[in-house]
Amino acid sequence: MTSPNPAHARISIVGAGPGGLTCARVLQQRGIAVTVYDRDAGPDARDQGGTLDLHADNGQIALREAGLLDEFLQLARPEGQEMRQMDPSGTITSHQMPEPGELFKPEIDRGQLRDLLLNSLQPGTVRWGHGLDRVGGPSKGPRLLHFSDDTTVETDLVIGADGAFSRVRPAISPAVPEYSGISFLEAWFSDVEARHPDIADLVGQGGAHAADGERGLFAQRNSDDRIRVYLIQRVPADWIVASGLTAADTGAIRALLLERYARWSPRMRQMISNNEGPYVDRPIFALPAPHHWEHSPTVTLLGDAAHLMPPLGVGVNLAMLDASDLALALADAATVGDAVHTYEKTMLARSAEMSLALEGGAEHLLATTFPDFSDDEPLR
Structure with a gap:
């Protein structure tokens, strides 16, 4: 099968978290149709988790490409950049306070960020209640999404934004967390x-x-x-x-x-x-570091589905940067396959460097010295 032009392709994102929704928003901003599938029954089906800090050099770049940076900054909490290190007695041993006007990594609740992204999408973009079982079809396409309700959807590109235990990942990689x-x-x-x-x-x-x-x-x-x-x-x-x-x-x-x-x-x-x-x-x-896979023109991954790492300040930020990079590659490429190749060349190198640096880093969370532990709590 010849890889289609992105403007005429059927593009499916699996997972309506910050990464998947950012990718959908940037695609729609550039006139490319996309559908997002999520297993939750609706946007309020479960608690969305705690607070996130979005960094100026990755997460905020993605929001700028999505045309949502100003709205984010209106919702964000710059005071949330305060960080305290304490000993078991409760004595503060290190205290970082943001400078007035500092916006390098302001905090926002995960639910607020998700609502910001969801409300920016065209009505009907997200199909709730679609839990993916597996991805079928030949590597060259078209692919077939098999959902838990026994329905199927044919698509030209599957973007796995479905987190740590991704159902998309097995279509291109045997790696498991x-x-x-x-x-x-x-x-x-x-x-x-x-x-x-x-x-x-x-x-x-x-x-x-x-x-x-x-x-x-x-x-x-x-x-x-x-x-x-x-x-x-x-x-x-x-x-x-x-x-x-x-x-x-x-x-x-x-x-x-x-x-x-x-x-x-x-x-x-x-x-x-x-x-x-x-x-x-x-x-x-x-995930084992670094995580690579053989290129497929019909399936790719972003965020935790691609490079699950310990929660040391990079998770959502990298997912959103991945999402923006992939959407921009699709907007600029002649074919979907070319776009995926361009995106993966950048993303895999970036995630390999970061995942190797953080390999075994969960142990740092028990260290008495201050870790860079300011991004997100572990969620799918």
């Missing part, structure tokens, strides 16, 4: 100034990290007077079940955590014991 040995346990706090003033004081307006070499935590200020805390441990991926518990056993998990963090100060342990509702288990996975 590997457990890093480090796991997060997420805890939520709302109305913090009134209900949790001491925790609010500890965290400040941005993020706060503490660790003792064996365990740690990272707290993020979100909008609407909320804070999320990620308890960081070196444990087996199934540590909750191995302890004879389930994720719903909040009280028993809390007791176990308080035992493990027994040497931390009572003030710090509030972020373990005073959470509202159940904890959320988030083991940290990463």
